[in-house]
Amino acid sequence: MPLIEVLYKIEATGVKLNIDFLKELSKSVTLKLENLTKEIYNMVGEEFNLNSPKQLSKILFEKLKLPIIKKIKTGASTDVEVLEELSKISPLAVILLNYRQLTKLKNTYIDTLPNIVNKTTNKVHTSFNQTGTSTGRLSSENPNLQNIPIKTEIGREIRKAFIPSKPEWKILSADYSQIDLRVLAHFSMDKNLIDAFNKDEDIHTRTAIEIFNIPKEMVDSEKRRIAKTVNFGIIYGMTPFGLAKELKISKEQAKEYIENYFLKYPGVKMYMIGAVEKAKKLGYVDTILNRRRYITNINSKNRIIRESAEREAINMPIQGSASDIIKLAMINIYNTIKKENLSSKMILQVHDELVFECNPKELDLLRKILKEIMENPTISGKPLKLRVPLKIDIKIGDNWGECK
DNA sequence: CGTCTCACG
DNA sequence: ACGTACGTGAGACGT
Numbered sequence: 001m002p003l004i005e006v007l008y009k010i011e012a013t014g015v016k017l018n019i020d021f022l023k024e025l026s027k028s029v030t031l032k033l034e035n036l037t038k039e040i041y042n043m044v045g046e047e048f049n050l051n052s053p054k055q056l057s058k059i060l061f062e063k064l065k066l067p068i069i070k071k072i073k074t075g076a077s078t079d080v081e082v083l084e085e086l087s088k089i090s091p092l093a094v095i096l097l098n099y100r101q102l103t104k105l106k107n108t109y110i111d112t113l114p115n116i117v118n119k120t121t122n123k124v125h126t127s128f129n130q131t132g133t134s135t136g137r138l139s140s141e142n143p144n145l146q147n148i149p150i151k152t153e154i155g156r157e158i159r160k161a162f163i164p165s166k167p168e169w170k171i172l173s174a175d176y177s178q179i180d181l182r183v184l185a186h187f188s189m190d191k192n193l194i195d196a197f198n199k200d201e202d203i204h205t206r207t208a209i210e211i212f213n214i215p216k217e218m219v220d221s222e223k224r225r226i227a228k229t230v231n232f233g234i235i236y237g238m239t240p241f242g243l244a245k246e247l248k249i250s251k252e253q254a255k256e257y258i259e260n261y262f263l264k265y266p267g268v269k270m271y272m273i274g275a276v277e278k279a280k281k282l283g284y285v286d287t288i289l290n291r292r293r294y295i296t297n298i299n300s301k302n303r304i305i306r307e308s309a310e311r312e313a314i315n316m317p318i319q320g321s322a323s324d325i326i327k328l329a330m331i332n333i334y335n336t337i338k339k340e341n342l343s344s345k346m347i348l349q350v351h352d353e354l355v356f357e358c359n360p361k362e363l364d365l366l367r368k369i370l371k372e373i374m375e376n377p378t379i380s381g382k383p384l385k386l387r388v389p390l391k392i393d394i395k396i397g398d399n400w401g402e403c404k
Numbered sequence: 405c406g407t408c409t410c411a412c413g
Numbered sequence: 414a415c416g417t418a419c420g421t422g423a424g425a426c427g428t
């Protein structure tokens with residue numbers, strides 16, 4: 001696979017980190033954590049190892065007699081879902097959530113990344129695994145640069161430490177817009193879904209219109225949020241129970257949303273039935289480039305295992321094809337950069353996003369190249385035709401965190 | 405080394 | 414009545 005050379009180059013190039021920035025960030029986070037720790041010990045009336053779920057569980061559910069929300073193998077869970085529920089009745093849970101988030105970011109990223117900078121290159125060099133996943137996605141390890149925080153304010157700060165390796169250069173991020181749902185539109189041939197992408201509509205708003213049966217003007221941010229969750233859930237084969245839990249609504253309400261969805265996007269329902277049937281008949285499902293995943297449990301007599309296999313069969317062609325598409329783009333971009341003698345370099349792949357460090361003089365050309373190649377995937381020079389257009393968004397900044 | 409937890413798409 | 418959303422990697426704890 002000609003991707004190997006591309007991956008090797010990304011790994012060898014590495015990513016430059018702003019160490020001083022991370023050190024400063026570490027100081028402020030450490031201070032916050034010290035205060036949170038004191039606050040927690042005061043509220044509880046004793047000191048214990050805050051990083052031990054077992055000890056925390058004792059405090060919360062035995063000493064403080066808070067209600068057990070969720071059980072795990074070893075007793076009562078203290079995970080984020082539980083703490084969020086407990087936040088309604090206990091200010092301690094709010095502090096704990098805060099503490100958990102900050103320790104995670106400090107221990108996994110802020111304090112760890114500077115230590116793995118290569119002494120020769122002064123950069124961090126990840127290792128991509130091309131054969132590790134069951135869908136065809138890449139994975140990244142030592143360090144994993146595909147799970148750098150972004151969802152919270154403090155998380156985004158960490159991305160600001162990812163900088164170009166040369167002064168005056170920029171970071172450019174090119175990400176596929178809704179590639180999973182576009183692939184779903186392609187496979188399902190659903191008229192409505194294809195129409196939405198052909199008109200380049202906001203897909204979550206469009207789905208809100210459909211499942212609530214209301215005009216566009218009546219879609220508020222809350223309805224759009226619900227539709228967004230439905231859109232994602234669909235790709236994973238989510239059940240009414242799962243949607244209900246995620247949205248904290250009744251199972252009946254969730255069932256209604258899903259039924260409405262399939263009523264308006266009947267092709268998607270057909271796709272799902274077809275994927276499961278294919279797995280049952282052939283033992284595998286495959287992607288747009290015919291990469292297979294064998295679904296061994298599809299005929300299991302155990303309903304739980306079988307249904308899990310059915311969701312794998314539904315999801316893999318979508319996730320796997322999106323992966324095929326970005327891999328083709330990576331190869332074509334790499335070859336074009338070489339051919340055009342550009343100095344800008346690809347430095348990361350994060351499933352639907354490619355990150356570059358760019359010579360500012362090459363920005364305009366690179367933009368054009370990326371748009372052309374990523375939105376028009378080709379294999380051996382021949383177009384890989386989809387039933388919907390692909391779309392990318394390009395963002396440029398002085399660091400990864402500023403690409404927004 | 406298994407378990408729990410949590411970061412990302 | 415059952416258990417319930419796909420795919421990853423990593424840090425801390427406790428055995």
